[in-house]
Amino acid sequence: MRSWSSPSVPALDVAGPPVVLHDVATGRRRTTEPDGPARLYVCGITPYDATHIGHAATYVAFDLLVxxxxxxxxxxxxxxxxxxxxxxxxxxxxxxxxxWRALAERETELFREDMTALRVMAPDHFVGAVESIPLVEDLIAELEARGTTYRVDDDLYFSVTSDPDFGAVSGWSRDEMLRVYPERGGDPDRPGKKDPLDCVVWRAERPDEPAWDSRFGRGRPGWHIECTAIAREHLGGSFDVQGGGSDLVFPHHEMCASEAHAATPGTPFAQTYAHAGMVAFDGEKMSKSKGNLVFVSALRHAEVDPMAVRLRLLREHYRSDWEWTDADLFTAVDQLDTWRRAVAVGSGAPSEPVVAGVLAALADDLDAPTAVAIVDRWAADTLGVSGLADTSDRHAGDAVSAVVDAALGVRL
Structure with missing residues (x-):
């Protein structure tokens, strides 16, 4: 599947510190220590509607990690x-x-346009479920050979008890899992299952639904097995960070990890699990089922600068739950204008502490709000708002503009 084009990013003269993330699986901070290239998997969209602010917050968060x-x-x-x-x-x-194919392509293209506008770095591999069916089939065959799958009617299920570490990603109790599972695509009450939490890996063909030939019969992949297969193919047996929204901790990331563990015992799926918080609107979590959505494309078509939208997102820590309001967006519009006026001055308050501070904040569990506050103080000093203007740094505007672009993704 075609991705989008990554923005051009300035090269900085200084390097940032090692990146530390909060690991959901352990509840502790963890320094990422890539062995070779840093490897990241982020769960993508189901393209049946346009990109809303909740989506944007998640993908901007992991763009900060990249x-x-x-x-x-x-x-x-x-x-x-x-x-x-x-x-x-x-x-x-x-x-x-x-x-359904036309709908998927239309909404995927809109997502590409939104990510381009928000200056999100493109993934190296942007992979559709349909094109990954051969990978899914091979992985299911591995699981089947290890005795970790079974049939219910013509559907094929994965047995979660085949993974001794099932539950380690979320840390949830069985009661918590059973309560949430049916709300997030699970079928705990289906007769014939060995365990209510077992998940389907191959769904047999239903009338008027798309299906593909496979060694398991005609059908299509289950949800979780898709990401497991794609990650293993493009990132290897174990990788650095599994990312997504916090609503994916269970069942999605739990199931993905267990399928991988069952296929390759003793090999961790991801070293670190990082999750973005949920965005609310009108008092409830923003979701397609509730219809309380703010679309990135609608803001773009209303001629809101995408950099103001991105800056609004950066004002919240990626792990926080928060609520979108128009007033906060207008604040970000004004804030962006202030930053642009400050860098346009050229000379200004010292830039070295800004560059170091922004890079340190982003390396510290992607602390964008602290980085934003650092740039705010520099802009205020440069414009003389605080009475501390210092024009000794003749290249401050260029240096600050570069780090804001390279680290925060905001083009000034």
């Missing part, structure tokens, strides 16, 4: 999937009376 790694001197291999065949997509296509 940038922090690169600024620390690492090469990066970044993989993102697109679930371009799944129940929500098929249901949406039926509801609006269009072909």
């Amino acid at each position: 940038r922090a790694w690169r600024n620390a001197g690492h090469e990066v291999v970044y993989v993102q999937n697109v679930t371009d065949v799944d129940d929500p997509l098929l249901e949406r296509a039926t509801a609006v009376g269009t072909d």
